[in-house]
Amino acid sequence: MSDILIVTTENIPGKRYEVIGEVFGLTTQSKNIFRNIGASLKNLVGGEIKDYSKMLEESRMVSLERLRKNAQAMGADAVVMMRFDSGSIGTDMQSVAAYGTAVRYV
Template sequence: MADILVSTTEHIPGQDYEIIGEVFGLTTQSKNVVRNIGAGLKNIVGGEIKDYTKMMVEARDVAIQRLRQNAVDMGADAVVMMRFDSGSIGADMQSVAAYGTAVKFKTE
């Protein structure tokens, strides 16, 4: 699965390919209550809330892993035009979506 190339560009240099379809990976995560209290205290004094930054990095990695698996399941060789979208759900949950276009390399 790690062999699936994921690119934010529209074209992969030196490759001709056909479009298979859209692929995505989605995750929703939250921190535990103790960490939410710590984040609330940090919000008073300002600065980076490192637990939430870590959570977002983890969510991004999970979303890309799921995007890759979706591409493998479709028989793709790569994903082009990959993008992220994120948003909050409630006060302490965050969702991250990775999406793009699955492609199959042409062999001549």
């Protein structure tokens, strides 16, 4: 599955391809009580909340892997124009989406 190329550009140099369709990889992570306590304390003094940053980094990796899996299921060779989107759900959940266009080489 790791052989599926994922790029943020519209074109892949030296490759011709046909568009299969849009492809997504989604994940939603919940903040645990320890992260919330740490974040509240950090909010008092300022600075980076490393547990949240780690959670978002892990979420991006999970969403990318799911994007690859979905692209492979569609018969894609690559994904172009990949982007991330994220947002909060309520006060204790974070959703991350990786999305792009699945393509097949011709």
